Amino acid sequence: MAGFALVALLAMTAATAQVTSGTTGIDATGNAASEMAACNNGTTQQDRATCMTEVKNANAAKRAGQVDNAGGSFSANALQRCNVLAGVDKVACEARVAGYGNPQGSVAGGGVITEIETVVVPQGATSVTIQPQTKSDTIIVIPAPQ
Template sequence: MANQQPKFHHQIGRSACALVIGLAALGGASHVFAAGKADNSTYKQEVAACNNGSSNQDRATCLREAGAAKYEAGRGNLTDPGQAQLKENAMKRCEGLPQINRVDCEKRMNGGGVADGNARDGGIYRETVTIVPGTPTSSQ
């Protein structure tokens, strides 16, 4: 009988520990429950895309990104940037280019030229054609 008492206390200790860990995990995940039905609907759609392979990412990365987006949306940190911010971001892509190339880049970002492709397929190819007169070569 003396051997059973420590075993019994050990089982109670293990159950209490599991209960504390479970409550801590539930408390840490409370932001997920507060995210709201709209965020949960978006999250479910993103997870479905991860699972059916239509996300253009590997499954693990996709699920991690969907969870991070849900978390940030629940905190109010995931917002729609709006057209003005998107336009500013597009123009920033041209800033690092030499001036001669920057002009064409800005034309492309403003809708000039021809665009082909999409982000899902790996990128948008934008092309402008600039005719630069050359100097004639002498034929001798």
């Protein structure tokens, strides 16, 4: 039952933990001229040289047909990155991708860290009492491995 609840919880959520473009200074339109202008006026969170290199590389990839920002594949891509993990780590990764947890930090500061507390139900247990051990707003209950 706990396994079904967890799967249902993850399946029902399509939101991803992404940093919105409005907070980064990055122009998400794909327009090279406006992206270069953002690099030149300092509204991005990168130094000018790095920003210009990324704009040039992104536009080269776009011209080569390697970039597709349409179609909503961001969630699928993020979930696919969780596939290298196993067990509790994979479930926690999928929960973070689904938007659960308490994100802290910024891209400019070196990264966004999302805290999620996990509780693994012991083998053979029919119930479990959960006592939070962190300040996280989210606790993921994972059934015992079979």
